[in-house]
Amino acid sequence: MNKLFSEKLKKYRKELEVKRNEKVGQVRLAEELGISKGAIGNLENGERVPSKKILVKLAEHSKKSLSYWMDGVEEYEAPNSVDLVLDKMIEKGLITDTDISDEAWEIIKKAVLLEIERKIR
CATH class of the missing domain: 1.10.287 (Helix Hairpins)
Incomplete structure (x- = not known):
């Protein structure tokens, strides 16, 4: 459904692993963002479109702009x-x-x- 977003999310988890020098799995990222592990899995698999709340949480957590996270999300899907x-x-x-x-x-x-x-x- 949303390959570009899912690739960005996977890349971000890998960046966290390099930065922290430790494994950052879907469960850990989900906990840090305050969302379910299933939501992270669905987003990384492109099976789910990110909600407004998830986009805001990712922007705050990553210190990347909302535009970065929304780029590639189809116009009708993106808030x-x-x-x-x-x-x-x-x-x-x-x-x-x-x-x-x-x-x-x-x-x-x-x-x-x-x-x-x-x-x-």
Whole structure:
């Protein structure tokens, strides 16, 4: 279903193994991300499309951008970066109502620009 994403996820696990100099299996990565081992297995096998929450968790864990993880995910399958950013900002309490701070607007602006870039390339 999603070969490019599954290859990135496998590659990321291998990068962790090299960095830590120890085996990082699907179970361990799943635990670190707070998702099931079955979800990791299905993602690595290309049998499942990553959810918004999984994409955000991978971005935070890996310190790689959401764009990196979403690249290659079909347009109809991928949540857009604005949606992901808004969800995360609400979760972190940066947005609690429609009175949005200048700092939050700057973050939203960057997400919109990323989404525009993604759509026109």
